Amino acid sequence: MIDFAVPSHLENYIGGYLIGPLSGKFIDNVNPATGEVYCQIPDSGEKDVELAVGAAKKAFPKWSATPAEERFLVLNRIATLIDEHRDALAEAESTDNGKPLWLSKRVDIPRASANFRFFATGIMHFSADSHTMEQTAINYTLRQPIGVVGCISPWNLPLYLFTWKIAPALAAGNCVVAKPSEVTPLTAFLLARICKEAGLPEGVLNIVHGTGPGVGEHIVKHPAIKAISFTGSTRAGERIASIAAPMFKKLSLELGGKNPNIIFADCDFGKMLKTTVQSSFANQGQICLCGSRILVEESIYEKFKTAFLEEVKKLKVGDPMEADSKQGAVVSKVHFDKVMGCIETAKEEGGSTLAGGKAVKPEGRCAGGYFIEPTVIEGLGPHCRTNLEEIFGPVVTLQKFSTEEEALALANAGHYGLSATIWTSDVSRANRVAMQVEAGIIWVNCWLLRDLRTPFGGIKNSGVGREGGWEALRFFTEAKNVCVQL
Ligand SMILES: NC(=O)c1ccc[n+]([C@@H]2O[C@H](COP(=O)([O-])OP(=O)(O)OC[C@H]3O[C@@H](n4cnc5c(N)ncnc54)[C@H](O)[C@@H]3O)[C@@H](O)[C@H]2O)c1
Numbered sequence: 234m235i236d237f238a239v240p241s242h243l244e245n246y247i248g249g250y251l252i253g254p255l256s257g258k259f260i261d262n263v264n265p266a267t268g269e270v271y272c273q274i275p276d277s278g279e280k281d282v283e284l285a286v287g288a289a290k291k292a293f294p295k296w297s298a299t300p301a302e303e304r305f306l307v308l309n310r311i312a313t314l315i316d317e318h319r320d321a322l323a324e325a326e327s328t329d330n331g332k333p334l335w336l337s338k339r340v341d342i343p344r345a346s347a348n349f350r351f352f353a354t355g356i357m358h359f360s361a362d363s364h365t366m367e368q369t370a371i372n373y374t375l376r377q378p379i380g381v382v383g384c385i386s387p388w389n390l391p392l393y394l395f396t397w398k399i400a401p402a403l404a405a406g407n408c409v410v411a412k413p414s415e416v417t418p419l420t421a422f423l424l425a426r427i428c429k430e431a432g433l434p435e436g437v438l439n440i441v442h443g444t445g446p447g448v449g450e451h452i453v454k455h456p457a458i459k460a461i462s463f464t465g466s467t468r469a470g471e472r473i474a475s476i477a478a479p480m481f482k483k484l485s486l487e488l489g490g491k492n493p494n495i496i497f498a499d500c501d502f503g504k505m506l507k508t509t510v511q512s513s514f515a516n517q518g519q520i521c522l523c524g525s526r527i528l529v530e531e532s533i534y535e536k537f538k539t540a541f542l543e544e545v546k547k548l549k550v551g552d553p554m555e556a557d558s559k560q561g562a563v564v565s566k567v568h569f570d571k572v573m574g575c576i577e578t579a580k581e582e583g584g585s586t587l588a589g590g591k592a593v594k595p596e597g598r599c600a601g602g603y604f605i606e607p608t609v610i611e612g613l614g615p616h617c618r619t620n621l622e623e624i625f626g627p628v629v630t631l632q633k634f635s636t637e638e639e640a641l642a643l644a645n646a647g648h649y650g651l652s653a654t655i656w657t658s659d660v661s662r663a664n665r666v667a668m669q670v671e672a673g674i675i676w677v678n679c680w681l682l683r684d685l686r687t688p689f690g691g692i693k694n695s696g697v698g699r700e701g702g703w704e705a706l707r708f709f710t711e712a713k714n715v716c717v718q719l
Pocket residue numbers: 385386387388389394412413414415443444445446448449450453464465466467468469470472473486487488489490520521623625651691695696
């Protein structure tokens with residue numbers, strides 16, 4: 234039986250054991266929907282990372298030599314246990330993060346089990362190349378696990394993104410030192426209990442809780458950790474690259490976005506409208522793929538604006554545990570202040586607030602929580618802070634364009650290049666625009682439709698490297714070519 238009760242103090246998972254931080258220090262963990270502290274998180278440091286690396290190094294020879302079929306079995310058991318305990322995990326995720334419970338149940342937790350299942354099965358099909366030099370030689374390429382790798386994840390999709398890194402790393406035969414966000418550590422802690430129950434050998438996965446500077450940087454700096462997979466802000470990505478690059482570590486950086494949602498007049502208006510409400514405000518706008526810059530063709534601009542505002546005003550913001558709350562709380566007081574500050578900046582820059590713009594104060598249990606109205610801003614050009622900087626909250630802007638060239642110029646303004654959505658029923662235009670938008674992920678007439686086999690990642694300041702499918706398994710392995718003369 235796995236215990237899903239939340240203890241007063243979360244623990245690290247090192248060498249197969251759940252243990253407190255060596256310093257004995259903890260950080261408050263706040264429920265953002267109520268503003269109340271509900272448990273303590275280890276404030277781990279360099280020594281805890283050292284312990285975790287030691288455990289991972291010790292486990293590596295055996296785990297890397299374990300047949301893929303056996304790695305499949307244990308990772309698949311983890312997937313099954315996540316599914317079996319979906320409700321408890323979803324409740325933990327929503328309590329920790331503030332997102333609606335229905336969203337955790339429908340998206341976050343099912344995706345976490347899918348990540349394990351996908352890479353568990355994937356590793357049994359993973360293969361490498363061979364190149365024949367006619368009559369002369371044959372080259373074959375080995376794909377060997379790297380050793381100990383580091384995985385660092387953010388707070389917006391906590392278990393979803395944590396497992397998206399850990400699963401391919403483990404499937405490929407590596408041992409992992411992982412750090413979830415200190416803002417949302419609970420489901421990673423519960424995952425440790427699941428891994429024990431599933432029979433994951435000790436030391437194969439180690440989870441160290443704590444802050445970016447306290448734990449994350451020590452993972453990045455550790456000489457025995459040969460690859461870092463990081464998802465988070467562009468600023469932290471820069472810092473990580475500055476440490477890891479001179480050490481010649483493999484790096485995968487999934488960073489911020491300021492994604493355009495390009496709406497042409499010939500689109501399926503109803504479908505576009507429904508999806509645009511989601512791509513703007515799902516998870517309180519705290520998804521790196523949210524389309525925060527809505528670009529609309531002039532001829533339908535007014536029609537779109539009226540219909541969109543009508544839908545946005547219907548979105549109920551409130552207690553994440555209530556089934557009719559379309560939006561819950563943003564993740565923390567710090568983030569609440571940041572997003573409210575961005576709304577102020579938009580006003581100072583001359584933007585008009587068409588919807589939202591204010592904090593929401595629900596009655597009862599959530600009176601002390603961090604809730605923000607879905608906010609729509611108009612009247613700002615592409616080069617202001619509001620349209621250049623990632624807000625990562627329930628705030629979108631509207632801009633209009635009259636030609637395809639203008640749409641592209643607006644879409645490509647700025648330094649990010651993560652994703653884009655294109656709405657049109659002209660297939661040639663969809664392909665033409667997709668070719669020219671500067672982003673790593675393009676959706677045509679849909680949003681966040683995910684096939685886990687596809688390469689996932691951004692260009693420009695949105696990161697380097699790709700996750701997903703073979704890309705992830707290639708990232709977590711070293712290619713070694715063997716050339717045999719015939
Ligand atoms: N591209 C993607 O796939 C993707 C996905 C989700 C979130 N994000 C981005 O993440 C950001 C929001 O998440 P966040 O606020 O948790 O990001 P963050 O960069 O503050 O933190 C992410 C993680 O990195 C750790 N960290 C922070 N500083 C570090 C350092 N110097 N060294 C090592 N680790 C460090 C944090 O403790 C946390 O675990 C947004 O910018 C969002 O766009 C990107």
